Amino acid sequence: MSSDPHLVEFFLRQGDNALVLGHRLSEWCGMGPALEEDIALTNTALDLIGQSKLWLAHAAEIEGADRSADDLAFLRDAYDFRNVLLLEVPNADYGRTMLREFFFDAFQLPWLKALTDSTDDRVAEVAAKSAKEAAYHLERSAETVIALGDGTDESHAKMMAALDYLWPYVGEMMVDDDVDHAMAEAGVAPLPSAMRPAWDDTVNATFREAQLPRPDTKFAHAGGRNGFRHTEHLGHMLAQMQVLQRSHPGATW
Amino acid sequence: MVEAVSISEAQVWNWLEDVPDPEIPVISVVDLGVIRNVDVRGDDVTVTITPTYSGCPAMSMISLDIELALARKGVNKVALKTQLAPAWTTDWMSSKGRARLEDYGIAPPQPAGGPKRCPHCKSANVQRVSQFGSTACKAQWRCNDCLEPFDYFKCL
Numbered sequence: 001m002s003s004d005p006h007l008v009e010f011f012l013r014q015g016d017n018a019l020v021l022g023h024r025l026s027e028w029c030g031m032g033p034a035l036e037e038d039i040a041l042t043n044t045a046l047d048l049i050g051q052s053k054l055w056l057a058h059a060a061e062i063e064g065a066d067r068s069a070d071d072l073a074f075l076r077d078a079y080d081f082r083n084v085l086l087l088e089v090p091n092a093d094y095g096r097t098m099l100r101e102f103f104f105d106a107f108q109l110p111w112l113k114a115l116t117d118s119t120d121d122r123v124a125e126v127a128a129k130s131a132k133e134a135a136y137h138l139e140r141s142a143e144t145v146i147a148l149g150d151g152t153d154e155s156h157a158k159m160m161a162a163l164d165y166l167w168p169y170v171g172e173m174m175v176d177d178d179v180d181h182a183m184a185e186a187g188v189a190p191l192p193s194a195m196r197p198a199w200d201d202t203v204n205a206t207f208r209e210a211q212l213p214r215p216d217t218k219f220a221h222a223g224g225r226n227g228f229r230h231t232e233h234l235g236h237m238l239a240q241m242q243v244l245q246r247s248h249p250g251a252t253w
Numbered sequence: 254m255v256e257a258v259s260i261s262e263a264q265v266w267n268w269l270e271d272v273p274d275p276e277i278p279v280i281s282v283v284d285l286g287v288i289r290n291v292d293v294r295g296d297d298v299t300v301t302i303t304p305t306y307s308g309c310p311a312m313s314m315i316s317l318d319i320e321l322a323l324a325r326k327g328v329n330k331v332a333l334k335t336q337l338a339p340a341w342t343t344d345w346m347s348s349k350g351r352a353r354l355e356d357y358g359i360a361p362p363q364p365a366g367g368p369k370r371c372p373h374c375k376s377a378n379v380q381r382v383s384q385f386g387s388t389a390c391k392a393q394w395r396c397n398d399c400l401e402p403f404d405y406f407k408c409l
Contacts, residue, residue, distance in 0.1 A: 036382060036383040036385070036393065038395075039383065039385050039386065040383055040384070040385035040386070043385040043386075043388075043389050045308075046306070046308035046309075046310070046387070046389060047306060047307055047308050047389065048308070049308050050304075050306060050307030050308025050309065051308070053306045053308075054307060054337070055305070124338070125337040125338040125340075126337065127340075128337075128339070128340045129304075129307055129336060129337055131308060132340060132409050133306060133307060133409075134343075136385075136401075136407075140384050140385070150295040158365075178298060184404055
């Protein structure tokens with residue numbers, strides 16, 4: 001097995017996106033606004049953490065540094081994470097949590113479907129498994145964005161505030177870099193920018209129903225998926241997520 | 254004197270029919286469709302399983318239950334292989350499993366994407382409460398006639 005650094009990077013990006021969003025959603029466990037929502041949030045978290053384990057296991061294997069998926073999840077520092085910034089910012093209220101998940105789901109479903117055609121069997125297999133779950137995630141997050149955006153004056157105002165906060169983070173998902181070009185050349189994955197039309201269609205259609213305006217700013221924060229500069233929030237999240245393995249290395253139960 | 258009897262693959266499949274799903278004990282792991290292959294070479298038995306949902310916490314329990322069940326039959330050299338592709342689908346659930354689910358109060362998966370009828374009163378007048386339920390594989394529905402809530406094993 002060749003230890004292709006670009007390929008390791010690619011698997012880490014997939015795994016870290018799923019892990020960081022999965023952890024953020026799991027923070028709602030026991031605190032959802034209604035029992036059904038609590039259950040849905042945590043089931044989605046479970047799917048994502050399961051998917052992350054599959055991606056990170058391959059990353060660890062290709063890396064060949066004698067690390068496991070768990071080592072990658074629980075023993076790396078913030079600057080080694082490769083998730084997009086959108087997924088690490090705090091949940092804030094329920095509306096922002098769901099709008100963030102919707103922005104990701106709208107990218108992730110076409111992305112995973114495209115990855116099922118990967119020349120790398122490992123990528124195609126994990127993507128095929130994950131895409132089925134992602135279809136349920138998008139169905140629910142889109143419905144919730146519509147319900148809250150087109151809900152009461154208060155829910156609409158909260159969604160507008162969430163939109164103002166989150167919008168500058170969405171662009172990073174669809175900006176290509178050297179790793180993306182290397183993957184596209186090898187037939188491992190399409191360019192993330194190729195997801196833009198599908199993402200726009202889903203977001204525009206959902207926003208129309210949700211009575212939410214689409215902001216026209218093109219500004220995009222960056223630095224998560226290449227590890228250049230994460231937000232200050234990731235370190236705090238990892239402190240909580242990793243504390244057990246940091247304090248009691250190798251603990252199992 | 255104990256005579257070594259070679260075991261057959263059919264026998265192993267039969268034994269696995271008695272291993273219940275840890276979350277829904279009325280159906281077996283075979284009914285669920287997660288056993289993809291059984292391979293017997295001499296004393297070595299390899300069972301290939303596929304996960305239902307990526308994060309399903311029952312998978313490690315299923316693996317353990319399979320090992321224990323086969324150990325009780327005297328099979329000690331069991332290798333469990335996990336296979337991801339082709340991805341598990343509810344289409345692999347046996348018709349026996351589907352009938353048992355309904356008897357148990359869980360509406361079995363339907364191609365239409367929702368339950369055909371209430372598992373309690375059999376009315377078709379049913380309504381979705383949430384696409385997510387008590388486990389990754391279930392959604393919450395309610396019957397508008399008998400007013401009972403029920404689980405629906407959703408399609409994947």
